[in-house]
Amino acid sequence: MCSSRVVSKWEKALAKLEDQSEERTAEPVGTPDPVDAASVNIFSAEFAACPQPTYANLREKCPVSRSAIGGGPILAKHEDVVWALRQPEIFSSKMDMQLAMGTERPMIPQQIDPPEQTRYRRILDPRFSRKRMLEIEDDVRKSARDLMDQFASDGSCDFGEAFAIPLPCTAFLHLMGLPQEDLGLFLHLKDSIIRPQEQEQEGMAVQQIRADAGRGIYEYFERAIDARAGQSKDDMLGFLMTAEIEGERLTREEILDISFLLLLAGLDTVTATLGCNITYLAENPEARRRLVENEGLIPGAIEELLRWETPVMVVPRVLTQDVTVSGVDLREGELVSLLLGSSNIDPSAFDDPELVDFERDRNIHVAFGAGPHRCLGSHLARMELRVAMEEWHRRIPDYEIQPGETPRFSPGIREARYLPLVWSV
Amino acid sequence: MKVRVDQKLCVGHGRCYELAPEVYDEDERGHCRLVASSVAPELVASAQRGAVNCPEHAIRVEEEVDP
Numbered sequence: 001m002c003s004s005r006v007v008s009k010w011e012k013a014l015a016k017l018e019d020q021s022e023e024r025t026a027e028p029v030g031t032p033d034p035v036d037a038a039s040v041n042i043f044s045a046e047f048a049a050c051p052q053p054t055y056a057n058l059r060e061k062c063p064v065s066r067s068a069i070g071g072g073p074i075l076a077k078h079e080d081v082v083w084a085l086r087q088p089e090i091f092s093s094k095m096d097m098q099l100a101m102g103t104e105r106p107m108i109p110q111q112i113d114p115p116e117q118t119r120y121r122r123i124l125d126p127r128f129s130r131k132r133m134l135e136i137e138d139d140v141r142k143s144a145r146d147l148m149d150q151f152a153s154d155g156s157c158d159f160g161e162a163f164a165i166p167l168p169c170t171a172f173l174h175l176m177g178l179p180q181e182d183l184g185l186f187l188h189l190k191d192s193i194i195r196p197q198e199q200e201q202e203g204m205a206v207q208q209i210r211a212d213a214g215r216g217i218y219e220y221f222e223r224a225i226d227a228r229a230g231q232s233k234d235d236m237l238g239f240l241m242t243a244e245i246e247g248e249r250l251t252r253e254e255i256l257d258i259s260f261l262l263l264l265a266g267l268d269t270v271t272a273t274l275g276c277n278i279t280y281l282a283e284n285p286e287a288r289r290r291l292v293e294n295e296g297l298i299p300g301a302i303e304e305l306l307r308w309e310t311p312v313m314v315v316p317r318v319l320t321q322d323v324t325v326s327g328v329d330l331r332e333g334e335l336v337s338l339l340l341g342s343s344n345i346d347p348s349a350f351d352d353p354e355l356v357d358f359e360r361d362r363n364i365h366v367a368f369g370a371g372p373h374r375c376l377g378s379h380l381a382r383m384e385l386r387v388a389m390e391e392w393h394r395r396i397p398d399y400e401i402q403p404g405e406t407p408r409f410s411p412g413i414r415e416a417r418y419l420p421l422v423w424s425v
Numbered sequence: 426m427k428v429r430v431d432q433k434l435c436v437g438h439g440r441c442y443e444l445a446p447e448v449y450d451e452d453e454r455g456h457c458r459l460v461a462s463s464v465a466p467e468l469v470a471s472a473q474r475g476a477v478n479c480p481e482h483a484i485r486v487e488e489e490v491d492p
């Protein structure tokens with residue numbers, strides 16, 4: 001189990017860190033070390049299970065390292081990452097379509113740059129504002145309660161399957177104005193895109209699985225739009241169908257490219273965050289008790305766990321020109337990984353970064369990114385997380401990971417793929 | 426004290442109006458809108474709390490200078 005999750009055991013993580021750094025004491029601090037870089041695979045399940053000690057190691061010893069997969073540079077310092085996020089003209093989001101997640105065109109607004117991206121954000125932001133999201137809080141709360149009705153008296157569940165996966169999906173269907181019966185279909189389609197590896201045993205190539213699911217998603221939304229022809233509804237799909245940018249309606253393709261992204265960006269991220277939070281709280285009963293006794297601490301706890309766990313560990317960018325970062329020369333066309341997780345525990349930006357403090361005075365985490373691509377769904381996510389944490393702990397205040405079992409996390413987005421919980425009933 | 430928000434930097438994280446709604450509000454897009462640009466002494470702490478928690482460093486809280 002990950003020792004760094006438990007604050008009081010942080011020393012262990014530090015000790016491990018020192019072990020690692022001893023081997024390379026000959027290296028001056030701050031000089032990129034190719035050996036080190038090759039040994040760190042930020043896209044592995046081992047890393048996802050407990051990334052914090054490696055973050056510290058990278059940041060201190062190798063703030064610009066090279067990825068074990070593909071060789072692209074990895075930026076680990078808060079200062080560098082935030083700077084890069086705010087320079088879209090250098091660190092572009094226009095990814096090569098080879099890296100596409102089953103899409104035929106760039107996803108809007110994630111894979112385009114300002115000023116084009118800004119035109120879309122201007123119309124989308126108001127629909128995702130905190131005020132708007134609070135309006136659907138009661139519906140999300142009802143979904144959370146309905147889900148819990150199904151397993152609370154069992155005394156055990158797989159957290160993902162029972163709660164963390166269906167909850168954001170029902171919220172999404174509700175937001176978009178799509179029928180709840182489509183839940184199963186949605187889960188299947190987005191899993192095929194995000195985790196095609198898990199279907200590989202069926203003998204299909206990853207790209208093929210993705211492309212098929214991608215087409216399935218386009219077709220699904222096409223049908224949903226056609227079914228509405230003529231009638232306007234005040235939900236997200238209805239909004240997209242009537243929204244205008246500078247007097248012009250969005251095209252069918254634009255609506256599809258936005259919907260596709262909302263589906264990919266809005267489900268797993270919340271599922272992953274819920275899994276990280278509950279794992280932490282299962283392993284830290286003292287912290288959990290404080291939340292149960294004082295619900296007012298939940299918003300602060302959510303921000304702090306977003307910082308500490310950083311479920312979306314890394315975001316990609318492509319360089320439009322040569323640039324020097326922390327003394328390292330990077331070249332035009334290189335695919336850069338910005339390590340949000342490492343930035344979020346950088347001592348230059350946070351006091352006592354390794355301390356998990358639900359009442360932290362200053363928390364400038366970038367778990368939702370920063371700069372123009374700041375997560376469009378951050379206010380929705382915060383509301384969903386708060387409602388989920390409140391409802392869960394009102395009903396099941398005391399729980400633990402099934403003894404003898406170890407949660408498994410997926411790489412990239414740290415989603416607990418296996419998180420068996422038990423509680424007394 | 427005077428509070429200023431650099432709208433070129435603000436991207437709508439909403440940390441300011443979440444933590445200090447008596448000083449910061451949200452505009453239609455969810456970007457920061459000040460309740461008032463000048464804050465009374467009893468609200469200075471709130472104003473500062475919002476400012477230090479802005480991930481974009483978009484907020485400044487400064488002494489008011491007499492014209």
Ligand code: HEM
Pocket residue numbers: 093108109110111117121261262265266267269270273311312315316340366367368369370372373374375376377378380381382
């Ligand atoms: C806790 C949950 C979530 C986390 C940690 C998260 C994280 C992020 C991050 C780090 C980015 C920046 C990507 C980049 O800079 O390349 C992002 C962008 C985005 N997120 Fe989220 N997200 C979450 C939930 C959601 C939800 C619920 C939705 C919507 C339904 C959503 C929709 C988006 C969209 C549309 C973008 C692209 C924005 C743009 O490029 O302008 N996210 N998210």
Ligand code: SF4
Pocket residue numbers: 430434435436437438439440441442455456457478479480481482483484
């Ligand atoms: S916290 Fe900063 S970026 Fe976010 S709304 Fe307030 S001023 Fe804007």
